Amino acid sequence: MTTFQRIVLAQRPRGEVLASNFRLETVEVPALADGQVLVRNHFLSLDPYMRGRMSDAKSYAAPQPLDETMIGGTVGQVVESKNPKFAVGEHVAGMFGWAEMGVSDGALLRKLDVSRIPLSAYLGPVGMTGMTAWYGLNQIMQPKAGETVAVSAASGAVGSVVGQLAKLRGCRVVGIAGGKEKCDYVVNELGFDACVDYKAGNLQADLAAAAPNGIDAIFENVGGEVFDAALARTNAFARVALCGMIAGYNGADVEIKNARVLLTNRLTLRGFIVTEHMEFWPQGLTELGMLVATGKLKYRETVAPDLAAAPEAFIGLLKGKNFGKQLVKLI
């Protein structure tokens, strides 16, 4: 290969993301300098945070620059190395973005053991996705055995891990997801105690039935009416890990209508970005890796077939069309 494909941000979305916001390009494979490695990416991770980067509104991270490779986590294999720490053939995770190849000095590459854990899992339950769940559950929600935990986007890559970790802690776990198929998966395959289909039209009543003792901790991925419904069922001193507000990713305001509950139930709410808490990653990834390797942590993937399919897959992710972790196959 002397060239590879990448996708750049062509224009910032106004409201909904469109395929035309992206541009597929073919670029030359660069020559390596001393200390560098060339990685052939096998999978790209698509994540809701990317929507925020596409905007130039003030946020926790600098916006994705126009005409540059879209940001993204990847896993792949070293195909050329001028760095003594990396041998050709080794598997690595990196942040090479929406691209088939990438060059690195190795500083931010993580070597991966694929003997017991599939390569793609390092973008899901044993990567940032899993760590997001782990951090929110263990550092913010801290549920005790017997407490009730609610998880929105429960069939999603993060939510599915949150709920399974909470079950391992002995909690009653209630998922919220869109549609019967996702809810069935959450209960029957992931082992949640209940799942409420927010599309069924009885969110508040169904949540009350699913959480008869109220809710002690919330992992929030969605915002909007889903979050308000969960807030309305909280017990005193409930904790909220605020991970995402996908209801607002297309630029819509996200309101908390039920703000009074924050006071009357004396809630603690914390917004977080897991990449700001790297000190927990070694412990968390070790635990998550063990759980995946031993089959105790289940996950599902939706895999787009090639890089050209990434924009549509990403747009689908923002609309909840994926099932589990959304990946793009690059090889």
Add this chain to the structure above:
Amino acid sequence: MTTFQRIVLAQRPRGEVLASNFRLETVEVPALADGQVLVRNHFLSLDPYMRGRMSDAKSYAAPQPLDETMIGGTVGQVVESKNPKFAVGEHVAGMFGWAEMGVSDGALLRKLDVSRIPLSAYLGPVGMTGMTAWYGLNQIMQPKAGETVAVSAASGAVGSVVGQLAKLRGCRVVGIAGGKEKCDYVVNELGFDACVDYKAGNLQADLAAAAPNGIDAIFENVGGEVFDAALARTNAFARVALCGMIAGYNGADVEIKNARVLLTNRLTLRGFIVTEHMEFWPQGLTELGMLVATGKLKYRETVAPDLAAAPEAFIGLLKGKNFGKQLVKLI
């Protein structure tokens, strides 16, 4: 005295509190049983939390029963005692409610030293009011020297203490209050660095000017657009002590329109009720008492002249008509 006056809740308010929700009654002074004391109340504290109790909506506390004495903190003097721990003439704080007298077994009475601290201050900066400020600041906001602290209802009984305590910690303190007179008081007498008049119509811009380095911690008493404006100016990892939402005390919904900021700025928000944290009161009241006794903590009182004036004073409190701590003189 063989009779005394009290005010009971006659009916629950629908929306705004009306004077007709209350009823003034004359009742007999009861005979004391062994172990009891009779207290003549000198001052009654009026506080926003009472509005919540008047409603029978689910809340952290049981609703105020109809036809019973309105709940409330009082300070007064023992006038008769069948309890060896209390002598006639001793000053005590209690929860005797909207009433000129009260009977207690002494268990929940706190003896007061009025040699260096005025009796009424034990309902304000050296009572629950001061502890509310102390707890929110020290246990939730935890601002460091040089950080910027925002306080809504800044001229109020709680807000004024929060700001002064934050100044003693070396913070830049920005108040938010309604009207020029209150703002002048906050800056010129209480020593805040700045005060934004939310009635002036430029809340967002004025707050940006008053907090040029952003806001690191918020003490929130109001909710609604005042809170949204402060949220919009937060820095990453800002802390919010959510003490009150007086914007919603008349039954209106209180929304957080700016909920996205909770995530993008990774805020920590905690709603609290200071009476659930009694373990901090001995330390806090000692510190607050020292500050009042040495003139380092200033406070202002608005005093209604007698019990019959309490309903109108309370209605005024909910509308921000008082200035500083709202008391009712009972003797």
